[in-house]
Amino acid sequence: MPIAEGILAPDFTLPTDAGDTLTLSSLRGQWVVLFAYPKDDTSGCTIEACEFRDALPRFDASKAVILGISPDSVKSHVKFKTKFELPYTLLADEEKTVLQAYDVWKEKSMYGKTYMGVERTTFLIDPAGQIAKVFTKVKPAGHADEVMAAIV
Numbered sequence: 001m002p003i004a005e006g007i008l009a010p011d012f013t014l015p016t017d018a019g020d021t022l023t024l025s026s027l028r029g030q031w032v033v034l035f036a037y038p039k040d041d042t043s044g045c046t047i048e049a050c051e052f053r054d055a056l057p058r059f060d061a062s063k064a065v066i067l068g069i070s071p072d073s074v075k076s077h078v079k080f081k082t083k084f085e086l087p088y089t090l091l092a093d094e095e096k097t098v099l100q101a102y103d104v105w106k107e108k109s110m111y112g113k114t115y116m117g118v119e120r121t122t123f124l125i126d127p128a129g130q131i132a133k134v135f136t137k138v139k140p141a142g143h144a145d146e147v148m149a150a151i152v
Contacts, residue, residue, distance in 0.1 A: 003102050005134055009034075009125045012098045014069070014091040017077035022067070022089060025129060031064035031151050032125040035138075036104045038118040040072045040080035040090075048120070048140035053086050055144040062151050065089075070118060071096050071105075124150055 003010070009032075013023040024032070035052065037045040052059075052066050059066055066088040072080070077090040091098075099105040099118055106119045122135040124147060133150045135143070 003123065003131055003134060005131050007131055008129055009123065009131050010098075010101045012101065014093055014098060015074050016092070017074060017081050017090040019074065022091060024125075027065055027125075028129050029127050031062060031127060031132075033059065033064055033066045033122060033147055034069060034102075034125060035067070035120075035122040035143075035147075036069050036099060036102065036118050037120055039070060040076045041083065044120070044140045045070070046084060048138070048143055049080070049086055050084055051140065051142070051144035052088065053084065055148060056087055058148050059151075062148070064151055067091055069093055069098060071099060122147055 009024060011025045013021050016022050035048065037048055039045055049068060069091040071093055073094055074092045077092055081090055093099050096105050102123065104119045104121045105116060107114055108117045120138040122138055123131055124133040126132040135147065
């Protein structure tokens with residue numbers, strides 16, 4: 001079932017690239033940008049991640065926390081984060097439980113073959129923990145600006 005605007009964001013606890021865990025509800029009181037992306041160090045994901053990196057001062061000014069989530073491992077996240085100097089937290093959902101809860105683990109197709117993967121989606125979560133906006137089928141270029149414009 002798709003995650004809709006106006007509902008409480010499903011809570012979760014996941015491992016981070018820093019080797020600890022993060023629980024979404026611990027961030028109540030601030031805006032949270034949760035962007036789900038398919039795979040570390042691929043072209044579209046790198047564009048999206050670097051745009052959030054470059055826009056971070058504006059998100060910080062709005063007291064917004066940026067979190068990236070993918071099914072990659074912590075080790076993969078560390079490598080990706082280091083390579084592109086990403087200054088925000090990456091969450092490892094290797095079991096895909098959160099990706100499934102947020103309804104972004106989908107059947108996809110490429111060159112006539114179907115496979116399961118992450119549908120690039122961003123969730124803007126307000127300080128009360130409610131889904132304020134859902135950005136589906138995200139185009140990486142320009143997306144960080146689009147999300148920033150939605151924070152009120």
